[in-house]
Amino acid sequence: MTSDSRTLVLVPTYNELASLRSIVARIRASVPKADVLIIDDASPDGTGALADSLAATDARVGVLHRPGKQGLGAAYLAGFRHAITDDYHVVVEIDADGSHNPADLPSMLDLVDEGADLVIGSRWVPGGSVHNWPAARRLISRTGNLYSRLMLRSRIRDITAGYRAYRVPVLASLDLNGVSSQGYCFQVELAWTIEKRGFRVVEHPITFVERTEGTSKMHLGIVTEALWRVTYWGVRDRISLRSTRRSSADRDAGAGR
Ligand SMILES: Nc1nc2c(ncn2[C@@H]2O[C@H](COP(=O)(O)OP(=O)(O)OP(=O)(O)O)[C@@H](O)[C@H]2O)c(=O)[nH]1
Numbered sequence: 147m148t149s150d151s152r153t154l155v156l157v158p159t160y161n162e163l164a165s166l167r168s169i170v171a172r173i174r175a176s177v178p179k180a181d182v183l184i185i186d187d188a189s190p191d192g193t194g195a196l197a198d199s200l201a202a203t204d205a206r207v208g209v210l211h212r213p214g215k216q217g218l219g220a221a222y223l224a225g226f227r228h229a230i231t232d233d234y235h236v237v238v239e240i241d242a243d244g245s246h247n248p249a250d251l252p253s254m255l256d257l258v259d260e261g262a263d264l265v266i267g268s269r270w271v272p273g274g275s276v277h278n279w280p281a282a283r284r285l286i287s288r289t290g291n292l293y294s295r296l297m298l299r300s301r302i303r304d305i306t307a308g309y310r311a312y313r314v315p316v317l318a319s320l321d322l323n324g325v326s327s328q329g330y331c332f333q334v335e336l337a338w339t340i341e342k343r344g345f346r347v348v349e350h351p352i353t354f355v356e357r358t359e360g361t362s363k364m365h366l367g368i369v370t371e372a373l374w375r376v377t378y379w380g381v382r383d384r385i386s387l388r389s390t391r392r393s394s395a396d397r398d399a400g401a402g403r
């Protein structure tokens with residue numbers, strides 16, 4: 147049984163006029179009891195106006211207009227605050243470009259019902275796949291995930307994935323004001339923080355389909371942000387682990403004297 151009630155599906159948009167109507171219809175069909183919040187950063191192509199018209203004809207659809215493009219991370223943080231304030235049980239992240247199939251949502255929500263704190267729609271676990279990605283894009287994703295896993299000592303296979311369901315009280319327990327990364331790195335930071343806190347992270351295999359409409363907002367800055375932040379966190383954790391070990395060894399030696 148899927149409890150899609152008290153679920154808020156966040157759909158961040160920047161210039162997604164071509165795909166927004168279809169993705170919202172597919173989400174509504176897949177999880178009819180869930181609410182949908184479109185978070186638009188003043189898209190110049192009129193996505194915000196389309197979002198308003200979708201909301202005007204469907205009480206389960208709402209729109210959060212933001213004054214300008216501030217990045218995916220900032221858009222999602224605004225959506226999370228909304229989910230916390232309005233007392234939702236589960237909050238979902240999904241791209242507006244059709245890369246994530248809303249038909250996966252009932253299974254992902256079932257996993258939350260069964261006890262997962264974070265469910266990641268994963269391309270890189272058995273059963274998961276990617277359609278229509280050039281070899282270079284696959285390589286970036288696979289290498290970035292492997293590097294993050296090793297640096298952060300994480301068990302998550304697709305830590306950069308943007309298709310997710312979070313248990314809202316878990317998000318509420320985090321210091322969201324302290325989350326500062328933006329693109330893929332925003333996803334890495336949140337998943338890693340949740341995993342480190344000992345919450346239950348489950349990966350659900352999905353087929354990711356490259357967008358066929360609109361243009362990607364991915365750029366080199368997003369990749370370099372992830373690279374330097376993951377490196378910084380990994381090195382910082384190793385240094386603090388080493389100094390913790392050293393001070394407990396000193397303490398033990400002192401006690402043995
Ligand atoms: N509100 C808001 N949404 C954004 C922003 N940047 C990206 N998005 C949305 O975030 C989702 C993911 O962005 P994409 O451009 O598809 O990025 P991607 O999926 O990493 O890259 P591709 O695989 O090339 O499509 C889409 O729904 C975008 O419209 C932003 O600054 N603000």
Ligand SMILES: [Mg+2]
Pocket residue numbers: 241243245357362
């Ligand atoms: Mg995309």
